[in-house]
Amino acid sequence: MTLSLPPLAALELDSHTLRIVQAIDRSGSITAAARALGYSQPAISQHLRRLEGRIGMPIVHRVGRRVRLTDAGLVLVRHARAVTLALDAAANELAELSGLHAGRVRLAAFPTASATLVPGIVGELAIDHPGVEVSYLEAEPPEALRSLHAHESDLAVVFRYPGESEAPEEGAGALETWDLGRDEMLVVLGEGSGLAASDAIDLADLAEERWIAGCPQCRGRLLAVCERDGFVPRIGYETDNFVAVMRMVQAGLGVALLPGLALEATPLPAGVVARPTTRGDYRTVQLAALRSERRSPVLSATIDLIRGRGRR
Amino acid sequence: MTLSLPPLAALELDSHTLRIVQAIDRSGSITAAARALGYSQPAISQHLRRLEGRIGMPIVHRVGRRVRLTDAGLVLVRHARAVTLALDAAANELAELSGLHAGRVRLAAFPTASATLVPGIVGELAIDHPGVEVSYLEAEPPEALRSLHAHESDLAVVFRYPGESEAPEEGAGALETWDLGRDEMLVVLGEGSGLAASDAIDLADLAEERWIAGCPQCRGRLLAVCERDGFVPRIGYETDNFVAVMRMVQAGLGVALLPGLALEATPLPAGVVARPTTRGDYRTVQLAALRSERRSPVLSATIDLIRGRGRR
DNA sequence: AACGATCCATAACGAGGGGTTATCGATCTG
DNA sequence: CAGATCGATAACCCCTCGTTATGGATCGTT
Structure with missing residues (x-):
C-alpha cells in the first residue's frame, strides 16, 4: 500500500x-x-x-x-x-x-543608591546569608516598580517625595512598602556665595539665581518646591550626572538642589558647599515588594535585614 | 555584583x-x-x-x-x-x-477483502482523489473495530452474519455503519459428490460428511447454521487458509462453507464446485466509521466512493 | 530610476546534545 | 545464594541545531 x-x-x-x-x-x-x-x-x-x-x-x-x-x-x-x-x-x-533551598533575591534600586545603600545591603546579606544570590538592576523608581509588577525583581529601593502617592500603574495596590528613612534635599552652591555661611537656606533667597536641574524626577521636585516658595526657578542647565552638576556649581554656572545620597556617593569638589533648606526638604527612601501571603523565607529575611539597616 | x-x-x-x-x-x-x-x-x-x-x-x-x-x-x-x-x-x-489538504484515510479490512474489495477501493481513490494517501491494516472484524475505537483507523470493512449485533465493546454505539452488500456463503465440495449437480444444497444432506472449518468466526457460523438445520457437523480439519481448505476439498478430505469473497480471491481448483445453500445463507459486508458530526471532506468522500462501489 | 536598508532563504560548517551499547553495582526474589 | 531486575556511568557517535556568510526579493527614500 x-x-x-x-x-x-x-x-x-x-x-x-x-x-x-x-x-x-x-x-x-x-x-x-x-x-x-x-x-x-x-x-x-x-x-x-x-x-x-x-x-x-x-x-x-x-x-x-x-x-x-x-x-x-x-x-x-x-x-x-x-x-x-x-x-x-x-x-x-x-x-x-x-x-526554599538555595536563596535568590533580585534587587532593583535607583542610581544614587547603587553607590551608597546597595553595597551595604549586599555585603550584609553575604555575611548573614551566604547561600543567597543577589542580582541587581539599577533603575529609577518608575522602572524599578515596573520590574516588580513584571516579576523581574523581588525588591525595589525607591524614593518618594512628600505628598506623592504610588505611581498610578495598574496593580499599584499590589505593593507592600517599608520606609527606610529620609534623604535630605540639599542646596549646592559656591562657598563664595553670600548665603554659603548660613546653616540653612531659604530657597526664596535664590530666586534670582540660575539653577542646574537634575534627573526628570528631581527636576519635577525642584519646580514644585520653588513654586511653594513663590517663584519659578530659571533653569539654565540640565543633566542627570550629579558629578557634572557639582562641577557646574564649582564653575559658578548656577546652584542646584541635590539629594543627600548623591553627596554620600560623590564628595563635593573644592569651593562647593551643601546646606539643607530652611523648610527641611527631603525625600523618603522606601523598600517595595509585591504584596504576598507566602514569601520565600530568603526574601522575608532579606526584607528584614534591609529594614534593619534603614533604621540605623 | x-x-x-x-x-x-x-x-x-x-x-x-x-x-x-x-x-x-x-x-x-x-x-x-x-x-x-x-x-x-x-x-x-x-x-x-x-x-x-x-x-x-x-x-x-x-x-x-x-x-x-x-x-x-x-x-x-x-x-x-x-x-x-x-x-x-x-x-x-x-x-x-x-x-483537509493532503488527504489520509486509514483503512482496515478482513483478509478476503484484501484481495477483492480493497484493491478496487484504493485504485478508485487513486483515480478520483490522487492526493489521498491510504494506509491499510488487514484485520478480522473484531480487531478492525477496535482499531476504529482506538483512532488507529478511520474506516473498517467488516462482515456480520444475520442476527449478530455489534460487538459489545465499550463505545459500540459510537459507530456508524453502511451495508455494502451480501457475501454469499457457498458450500464447497467435490464435483464427484452426488449433490454437485444441484443448483443449491440443503446443508442437512451433508450431515454425515466431514467438514473443514475456516477462520474462528467462520467456524462459529458453521456451527450455528448446521444447528439450525438440525445437526452437528463433524469437523475433521481446521485452517484459516482458504487455499488450503479448497485443496483439502479437492483431495476428498471433506466439504466446507466458504464466503463468496474467498472464491473471488482464489479460483476453485479443478474438480471442486461451489453451490449456495438452499436457505441462501450469507453474511453482510459493512463499512464502519466512528460516528462524527464533522468528518474531514476526504473521509466523507472516501465513504461515498466505497458505498457507491458496494452498490454496483 | 537608483540605491540602501530590511527581511527571508539557503549553504557550509561545527559543536555538542542526546541517543546507543556495554558494563557494573545494588537490590530483591525464589 | 544465585539469578533477575533496576539504575548509574562510560564510551562512542550521529545528527540536530545553532552559527556566519551570502544572495535574492522587497520596500522606502532620494
Whole structure:
C-alpha cells in the first residue's frame, strides 16, 4: 500500500516550536522573533523548514519581504499559550521550590543608591546569608516598580517625595512598602556665595539665581518646591550626572538642589558647599515588594535585614 | 555584583522533559518509562541527570532498586498534563488540517477483502482523489473495530452474519455503519459428490460428511447454521487458509462453507464446485466509521466512493 | 530610476546534545 | 545464594541545531 503519515506523536510538536511560532505571531517577522528569543534569524527560519518537513504543511508563507502565518501556523499559536503558560507555571514553581533551598533575591534600586545603600545591603546579606544570590538592576523608581509588577525583581529601593502617592500603574495596590528613612534635599552652591555661611537656606533667597536641574524626577521636585516658595526657578542647565552638576556649581554656572545620597556617593569638589533648606526638604527612601501571603523565607529575611539597616 | 540564577526561561523546561517525568510517574520506574516512550533506560536516566544539573535539584531519588519522584519531580508531573494535553490537541488539530489538504484515510479490512474489495477501493481513490494517501491494516472484524475505537483507523470493512449485533465493546454505539452488500456463503465440495449437480444444497444432506472449518468466526457460523438445520457437523480439519481448505476439498478430505469473497480471491481448483445453500445463507459486508458530526471532506468522500462501489 | 536598508532563504560548517551499547553495582526474589 | 531486575556511568557517535556568510526579493527614500 501507499506510504502513510506517521502517528501523531511523530509530529513531534514540542514547546520550543510553539514558543517560536508564538514569537512570530507577536512580533510580525522571523527576524524580530529571533531577536526576542535570542537566536539568529536563520536559526528560526531553518527550524520552521524542518517543522514544515515533519508535518507536511507550511507554517508561514511569504508576503513581500515578510511572512504571514498559515492556518497551520495559527493552529499552533492558538495552542502555544496553554503550553507556555503551563511550562512557565512549572518553572516558577520550581524556582520557588529552589528558592526554599538555595536563596535568590533580585534587587532593583535607583542610581544614587547603587553607590551608597546597595553595597551595604549586599555585603550584609553575604555575611548573614551566604547561600543567597543577589542580582541587581539599577533603575529609577518608575522602572524599578515596573520590574516588580513584571516579576523581574523581588525588591525595589525607591524614593518618594512628600505628598506623592504610588505611581498610578495598574496593580499599584499590589505593593507592600517599608520606609527606610529620609534623604535630605540639599542646596549646592559656591562657598563664595553670600548665603554659603548660613546653616540653612531659604530657597526664596535664590530666586534670582540660575539653577542646574537634575534627573526628570528631581527636576519635577525642584519646580514644585520653588513654586511653594513663590517663584519659578530659571533653569539654565540640565543633566542627570550629579558629578557634572557639582562641577557646574564649582564653575559658578548656577546652584542646584541635590539629594543627600548623591553627596554620600560623590564628595563635593573644592569651593562647593551643601546646606539643607530652611523648610527641611527631603525625600523618603522606601523598600517595595509585591504584596504576598507566602514569601520565600530568603526574601522575608532579606526584607528584614534591609529594614534593619534603614533604621540605623 | 554576584552571579545570579538564570532567568526562568533558562531553566529550559521543555515538553519532552515533562513527558518523561509523567511517564515515570505513571509507570513507576525509569526502565518502564523508557519502554513506554520508546527509549533505552540510560537515555532517560541521563536526561534526568542533565535536567537536575540545570535546575539544581534532584528530580528522582533512589529507593532500593527503584526511584521515587522528589517534590521537584512532582511539581513537573502536576504541570505535565496541561502541557501534554495542549500539545496533543495541537497535533490533533494539525492532523485534521492535514487531512483537509493532503488527504489520509486509514483503512482496515478482513483478509478476503484484501484481495477483492480493497484493491478496487484504493485504485478508485487513486483515480478520483490522487492526493489521498491510504494506509491499510488487514484485520478480522473484531480487531478492525477496535482499531476504529482506538483512532488507529478511520474506516473498517467488516462482515456480520444475520442476527449478530455489534460487538459489545465499550463505545459500540459510537459507530456508524453502511451495508455494502451480501457475501454469499457457498458450500464447497467435490464435483464427484452426488449433490454437485444441484443448483443449491440443503446443508442437512451433508450431515454425515466431514467438514473443514475456516477462520474462528467462520467456524462459529458453521456451527450455528448446521444447528439450525438440525445437526452437528463433524469437523475433521481446521485452517484459516482458504487455499488450503479448497485443496483439502479437492483431495476428498471433506466439504466446507466458504464466503463468496474467498472464491473471488482464489479460483476453485479443478474438480471442486461451489453451490449456495438452499436457505441462501450469507453474511453482510459493512463499512464502519466512528460516528462524527464533522468528518474531514476526504473521509466523507472516501465513504461515498466505497458505498457507491458496494452498490454496483 | 537608483540605491540602501530590511527581511527571508539557503549553504557550509561545527559543536555538542542526546541517543546507543556495554558494563557494573545494588537490590530483591525464589 | 544465585539469578533477575533496576539504575548509574562510560564510551562512542550521529545528527540536530545553532552559527556566519551570502544572495535574492522587497520596500522606502532620494
